Amino acid sequence: xxxxxxxxxxxxxxxxxxxxxxxxxxxxxxxxxxxxxxxxxxxxxxxxxxxxxxxxxxxxxxxxxxxxxxxxxxxxxxxxxxxxxxxxxxxxxxxxxxxxxxxxxxxxxxxxxxxxxxxxxxxxxxxxxxxxxxxxxxxxxxxxxxxxxxxxxxxxxxxxxxxxxxxxxxxxxxxxxxxxxxxxxxxxxxxxxxxxxxxxxxxxxxxxxxxxxxxxxxxxxxxxxxxxxxxxxxxxxxxxxxxxxxxxxxxxxxxxxxxxxxxxxxxxxxxxxxxx
Amino acid sequence: xxxxxxxxxxxxxxxxxxxxxxxxxxxxxxxxxxxxxxxxxxxxxxxxxxxxxxxxxxxxxxxxxxxxxxxxxxxxxxxxxxxxxxxxxxxxxxxxxxxxxxxxxxxxxxxxxxxxxxxxxxxxxxxxxxxxxxxxxxxxxxxxxxxxxxxxxxxxxxxxxxxxxxxxxxxxxxxxxxxxxxxxxxxxxxxxxxxxxxxxxxxxxxxxxxxxxxxxxxxxxxxxxxxxxxxxxxxxxxxxxxxxxxxxxxxxxxxxxxxxxxxxxxxxxxxxxxxxxxxxxxxxxxxxxxx
Numbered sequence: 001x002x003x004x005x006x007x008x009x010x011x012x013x014x015x016x017x018x019x020x021x022x023x024x025x026x027x028x029x030x031x032x033x034x035x036x037x038x039x040x041x042x043x044x045x046x047x048x049x050x051x052x053x054x055x056x057x058x059x060x061x062x063x064x065x066x067x068x069x070x071x072x073x074x075x076x077x078x079x080x081x082x083x084x085x086x087x088x089x090x091x092x093x094x095x096x097x098x099x100x101x102x103x104x105x106x107x108x109x110x111x112x113x114x115x116x117x118x119x120x121x122x123x124x125x126x127x128x129x130x131x132x133x134x135x136x137x138x139x140x141x142x143x144x145x146x147x148x149x150x151x152x153x154x155x156x157x158x159x160x161x162x163x164x165x166x167x168x169x170x171x172x173x174x175x176x177x178x179x180x181x182x183x184x185x186x187x188x189x190x191x192x193x194x195x196x197x198x199x200x201x202x203x204x205x206x207x208x209x210x211x212x213x214x215x216x217x218x219x220x221x222x223x224x225x226x227x228x229x230x231x232x233x234x235x236x237x238x239x240x241x242x243x244x245x246x247x248x249x250x251x252x253x254x255x256x257x258x259x260x261x262x263x264x265x266x267x268x269x270x271x272x273x274x275x276x
Numbered sequence: 277x278x279x280x281x282x283x284x285x286x287x288x289x290x291x292x293x294x295x296x297x298x299x300x301x302x303x304x305x306x307x308x309x310x311x312x313x314x315x316x317x318x319x320x321x322x323x324x325x326x327x328x329x330x331x332x333x334x335x336x337x338x339x340x341x342x343x344x345x346x347x348x349x350x351x352x353x354x355x356x357x358x359x360x361x362x363x364x365x366x367x368x369x370x371x372x373x374x375x376x377x378x379x380x381x382x383x384x385x386x387x388x389x390x391x392x393x394x395x396x397x398x399x400x401x402x403x404x405x406x407x408x409x410x411x412x413x414x415x416x417x418x419x420x421x422x423x424x425x426x427x428x429x430x431x432x433x434x435x436x437x438x439x440x441x442x443x444x445x446x447x448x449x450x451x452x453x454x455x456x457x458x459x460x461x462x463x464x465x466x467x468x469x470x471x472x473x474x475x476x477x478x479x480x481x482x483x484x485x486x487x488x489x490x491x492x493x494x495x496x497x498x499x500x501x502x503x504x505x506x507x508x509x510x511x512x513x514x515x516x517x518x519x520x521x522x523x524x525x526x527x528x529x530x531x532x533x534x535x536x537x538x539x540x541x542x543x544x545x546x547x548x549x550x551x552x553x554x555x556x557x558x559x560x561x562x563x564x565x566x567x
Contacts, residue, residue: 017369018382025385025447028400031411035403047414093293100281100289108294110560115301117500117556121525122545125532126304126311149301152293181285210393212507213525217533227395231511234402241403248396259391266387267451271493 032252036245043241058246068247071229075251077140078225079208082147086204087197089148090155095185097156098163099171115153123149124217131218138220146214151204158203158269162196163189202262203269206255226251305549308542316539331543341544343519344527345551351434351523352502355441360494362442363449364487368475370450371457386447394444398511401440402427430520433513437521440508445501449494456490457483496559503552524548 035043037054062068096102097109127146136142166189174184190197215228230247233240259266315327335341366386370379405412405426413423426432460483468482506525509515515522515530522530528548532541 022385046408048411089292092289096289100286102286119504121528122549123304126308212395255391259387263387
């Protein structure tokens with residue numbers, strides 16, 4: 001493109017705007033991490049201080065004295081198990097939606113999508129009563145199963161899309177060779193669908209790891225997850241800001257890493273394949 | 277698809293997911309409906325009794341319920357236009373050519389807010405918007421603005437939750453719209469730029485049609501997510517001060533788990549569910565592609 005008089009000025013504006021966007025997005029994280037490195041006295045300094053001697057004491061206290069380590073382990077157990085389960089149950093269904101024609105397919109699809117819209121509070125009320133009657137409050141397996149209500153649809157959505165992108169001729173060729181439908185799925189399509197499986201797994205992990213309401217309602221101590229733990233610091237007056245931010249940092253860092261890994265697919269996942 | 281697949285095979289593939297989702301997703305809803313037809317208070321479990329649709333009658337005539345619903349849609353109607361306007365601006369900036377590395381960096385930083393745990397956003401809000409030790413009041417102080425009581429004032433608290441919703445979800449809108457901009461054929465866009473210098477004309481007449489699918493998706497998902505919004509507001513304000521930030525999900529949670537009235541809360545939840553399904557039907561029919 002030919003250089004026009006306005007170009008260098010608009011380039012400068014473009015750079016400035018991008019820097020503004022970056023600062024806007026990143027500043028809260030900067031503040032979270034720096035606050036987590038302050039002592040309680042420093043954190044309650046008014047106006048807030050920007051330069052100080054950092055300390056990791058908040059991290060040590062929350063991890064080893066306040067039991068945040070255990071809640072992080074709980075979060076990990078729940079998120080990994082529910083993700084594995086969602087993938088195992090969801091993949092065959094996604095394959096069926098991508099490859100087979102059958103009556104009621106439209107309704108099934110609609111039902112799956114509707115699950116994305118339903119407010120978790122609608123499920124949290126009956127879950128609480130059912131789980132309490134079954135004596136399953138405060139158990140990992142309860143959260144693992146309940147998180148399937150949002151993980152299973154997401155795996156099915158993303159993987160249906162992925163299976164559809166695999167050429168149907170491969171299935172036909174294998175079918176002529178006499179392979180069963182299950183073998184075609186297992187040995188031919190599944191290996192080719194691995195990118196979709198990975199992306200849906202990352203999504204399922206992020207959503208489960210981030211979930212608060214079900215964890216708040218259905219766990220007490222044993223299976224308490226890290227977000228529920230962070231919230232329990234919020235009781236009383238003199239809030240331990242440093243500790244709260246240290247816990248928050250520990251919660252957020254794994255998801256941010258996963259999100260950056262999957263950043264190319266984030267839009268596709270969050271819009272349930274509505275936007276490529 | 278030429279070959280007809282045996283029904284048994286189809287069933288075998290679908291059954292595990294469908295049965296599981298029915299057990300965890302539909303059985304509880306039926307139970308919620310059952311609860312909603314009862315007087316069901318967790319502190320008076322001896323008195324549980326069937327009362328037909330009394331809970332529904334009291335919810336439908338309860339101004340507090342409709343205020344919470346109105347507040348939720350008010351939040352959507354304020355936050356969404358902001359997210360679309362700022363998001364479109366960001367998308368256009370990122371769509372302009374050049375500055376490869378800085379552009380990559382901007383895109384990556386956009387990913388961060390939307391992956392952040394909602395609960396952590398609320399906690400961050402508590403820390404950053406605190407009246408005395410909050411950095412936000414310090415920053416606006418540099419501009420000569422007196423400290424604002426964000427969390428303690430009904431109006432400001434509502435503005436604050438909108439701020440965080442905009443912070444967290446504008447990047448999402450920006451990336452969706454950016455994806456839309458990249459679908460505009462480059463010859464068409466270049467030709468348009470030769471015709472006119474006005475970016476608005478290009479946007480309105482050339483790019484907008486390509487942005488429509490993304491905009492519809494944003495509209496659907498932001499509506500659903502605002503009706504679902506709980507974690508961030510709960511950790512930030514608990515619905516207060518008063519009930520100024522009590523969105524519909526927070527209200528149902530308060531009635532069910534802090535006032536222990538599961539019967540009324542279930543009726544509210546079922547009504548919310550019906551509203552959600554009507555909206556979803558309407559939206560999905562209008563947009564989502566089918567299998």
